[in-house]
Amino acid sequence: MIRAVVFDVGETLVDETREYGTWADWLGVPRHTFVAVFGAVIAQGRDYRETFQEFAPGFDLYAEREQRAAVGQPETFGEEDLYPDVRPALAALRERGLWLGIAGNQTTRAGVILRRLFADDVDLIGTSDDWGAHKPDTVFFERVAAAVPHRPSEILYVGDRVDVDVLPAKAVGMSTALIRRGPWGWVEWTYPRSLSEPTVRITSLAELPSAIDALGSASALDES
Incomplete structure (x- = not known):
């Protein structure tokens, strides 16, 4: 019941499609490239956060979120x-x-x-x-x-x-x-x-x- x-x-x-795109922009990589790698990481059963490491080794997602917010580009949705x-x-x-x-x-x-x-x-x-x-x-x-x-x-x-x-x-x-x-x-x-x-x-x-x-x-x- x-x-x-x-x-x-x-x-x-x-x-979250738009948000994935803003992360690609933040990393300075083509959006379609980011999405392709993101999909491959997931298909392999890996943690999605490893996607960021492919483009920026040592990437700290929490710190980068705060940095985005500090410069007026926070993660957002509506x-x-x-x-x-x-x-x-x-x-x-x-x-x-x-x-x-x-x-x-x-x-x-x-x-x-x-x-x-x-x-x-x-x-x-x-x-x-x-x-x-x-x-x-x-x-x-x-x-x-x-x-x-x-x-x-x-x-x-x-x-x-x-x-x-x-x-x-x-x-x-x-x-x-x-x-x-x-x-x-x-x-x-x-x-x-x-x-x-x-x-x-x-x-x-x-x-x-x-x-x-x-x-x-x-x-x-x-x-x-």
């Missing part, structure tokens, strides 16, 4: 970067009486942006910087579970990655939805199902309401 849905941020709600299915999906889930949250590996700065974009749409916005725990550490998901007023088994966590979203969320007892979009979503969609099967697989957030209805939603329980 699903009573709460919590969303990852990057490539689940936010299309309404125009949301996937088009985000707003309709949130509205449809809210109509079903579900408790909604957003929680991902994001900076404090990104948390401010998320609160500006979604303050009226969800019940929780939490970031790894807020909680001092980063996915895939199960501590992050324990913090999510503690913040949601329902049992872990009643929470559906939605993300684009098997390794960072599905597996650790399952480890704390949550149901999971894997969405196929963004670089990780496409690569990890083909991971062996015996090792990584999420509760549901979707290609759009528009599929969530019917998927949750099939699992059994809080509203279905109330009507029975």
Whole structure:
């Protein structure tokens, strides 16, 4: 019985294509070259941060983020970067009486942006910087579970990655939805199902309401 849905941020709600491009510009490399190397690193199962090392050995992502902010070029995103299915999906889930949250590996700065974009749409916005725990550490998901007023088994966590979203969320007892979009979503969609099967697989957030209805939603329980 699903009573709460919590969303990852990057490539689940936010299309990060523009942001990848700004990092290529910051590094002084062609955008298509950066994207090609980024994809190769992910396909090889390596940490995405190794992409930066290919162009600038010793690159410190945290320090570079702060330097970008200092010169007026902070990482940012806005309404125009949301996937088009985000707003309709949130509205449809809210109509079903579900408790909604957003929680991902994001900076404090990104948390401010998320609160500006979604303050009226969800019940929780939490970031790894807020909680001092980063996915895939199960501590992050324990913090999510503690913040949601329902049992872990009643929470559906939605993300684009098997390794960072599905597996650790399952480890704390949550149901999971894997969405196929963004670089990780496409690569990890083909991971062996015996090792990584999420509760549901979707290609759009528009599929969530019917998927949750099939699992059994809080509203279905109330009507029975």
